[in-house]
Amino acid sequence: MFRRLEEGDPAVRTLWSQLVEISLQEMFGIFDRLGGVTLDYPKDGEAFYQPYLGEVIAEAKEQGVARQSDGALIIEVPGEETPLLLLKSNGTTTYATRDLAQVRYRAQTFHPAKILYCVANEQALHFRQYHAAARRLGFVPDSLELVHVKFGLMRGAEGKLSTRRGTSIFLQDVMDEAVRRAREVVEAKNPELSDREKTEIAEVVGIGALKYFDLSHDRRHDIVFDWDRMLSLKGDSAPYLQYSYVRAVQILAKVGTVNFPLDKWKGESGRFGVGLPEDVQRLVRELARFPLVLERAAADYTPHTIAQYLNDLAGQFSQFYECYPVLKAEGEDRAIRLAIVAGVANVLRRGLDLLGIKVLERM
Structure with missing residues (x-):
């Protein structure tokens, strides 16, 4: 399904657009109630960077930063045991691919001094890897500070709140x-x-x-x-x-x-x-x-x-x-x-x- 979405399948894109609209309506209703939340970003979110994914992959290959491994495309990150996955063996992209496209676009378009990523502690490895990869690829200047503002999870008295356990609180x-x-x-x-x-x-x-x-x-x-x-x-x-x-x-x-x-x-x-x-x-x-x-x-x-x-x-x-x-x-x-x-x-x-x-x- 995800591959069909990336390939632009009309039926899948239509379904995806409907789900995005429903999600946004629900989220903005919550934001209005919380108050003080102002969002100004491309409505499509990650999908906004879809046209740039091919460029990211091509540059990673041309610079010799990425290499093939068991049918997938990876970037070795010094100091990390596991590599950063750019393309899965089935040809679909990953969070890392889209994040690299995102930071490349933002650096070139907005010229920020600092970008803050407020994401849970669990994603610390991902941010270390992709920030390092972004610098190796030259997507961000040395003057641009990339900061992972980590935060913990909300837990119940008996442990982590989890949808798989049916204990999630909406x-x-x-x-x-x-x-x-x-x-x-x-x-x-x-x-x-x-x-x-x-x-x-x-x-x-x-x-x-x-x-x-x-x-x-x-x-x-x-x-x-x-x-x-x-x-x-x-x-x-x-x-x-x-x-x-x-x-x-x-x-x-x-x-x-x-x-x-x-x-x-x-x-x-x-x-x-x-x-x-x-x-x-x-x-x-x-x-x-x-x-x-x-x-x-x-x-x-x-x-x-x-x-x-x-x-x-x-x-x-x-x-x-x-x-x-x-x-x-x-x-x-x-x-x-x-x-x-x-x-x-x-x-x-x-x-x-x-x-x-x-x-x-x-x-």
């Missing part, structure tokens, strides 16, 4: 269940809200909980699926951070807009929060650390760095909230505490937005 079903469970939490905490408000809040909280649960883990490690942790209001979850934000903005709503003059609290030593109680100094310095956290997360491709920072910040803010009355304070104490609350709200909102998680004005 994302649409997971989103529905997350929203249903979030609705139960909203019902329990705020029964006085209208049905429409409960529905809107549950959608934001449920989808946010899913995103945070994924992104708060080190991407390189597997994740054990856990509903209780995902929707916990006690810490390290989107609902916890969203609730912390609500706490902050509800205080600010009673006084209006407040600026956060960080520089005012920067002493000659360069340390933020000089003159404030030690625990408040730590909170102010934690707020000031936000740009550095973003730099590290971007450099290492580790969104969990942002998630962990926000969780720590929310924990410190909770202690501040309990120990230092804000609205009942007077004079400079009131002004400083309001500024800290405004800073926390601002950083939580911006940090969660970077993780694709919405905030609420009430929960």
Whole structure:
């Protein structure tokens, strides 16, 4: 079937086109619900590179990089025990062939400085081999950085979720269940809200909980699926951070807009929060650390760095909230505490937005 597709069989191409359209409709429906997902790429995906596969194979042969082996066409990769397969013995192409065509096209067309491939750990060998082959073939310049941003698998309590075992969890079903469970939490905490408000809040909280649960883990490690942790209001979850934000903005709503003059609290030593109680100094310095956290997360491709920072910040803010009355304070104490609350709200909102998680004005 795949060979007939590559050869352009009209019946197979028609069936393939129909399946692609159905798949895209389903995927874009999910993307719309997740929010923050914008795609701008050739609609045909891998098939877009079909016309270039012959050129890739021809160049690999002409340069002497590829050789025949048991009827197949392979590329030996230094340091790897297994070769990279370009053509199967039946003449059909492989992921490697299409990936080589893809990176060649992108390098020639877009001239990027860096290409990131966000694909599971299990494909590490494939990316090492094909990136090495792309460089041997001269498809990418030395200045172009190819990065495999590896991530682990989502596992159930008993191990890997697998379609062959019949234990797969479909994302649409997971989103529905997350929203249903979030609705139960909203019902329990705020029964006085209208049905429409409960529905809107549950959608934001449920989808946010899913995103945070994924992104708060080190991407390189597997994740054990856990509903209780995902929707916990006690810490390290989107609902916890969203609730912390609500706490902050509800205080600010009673006084209006407040600026956060960080520089005012920067002493000659360069340390933020000089003159404030030690625990408040730590909170102010934690707020000031936000740009550095973003730099590290971007450099290492580790969104969990942002998630962990926000969780720590929310924990410190909770202690501040309990120990230092804000609205009942007077004079400079009131002004400083309001500024800290405004800073926390601002950083939580911006940090969660970077993780694709919405905030609420009430929960």
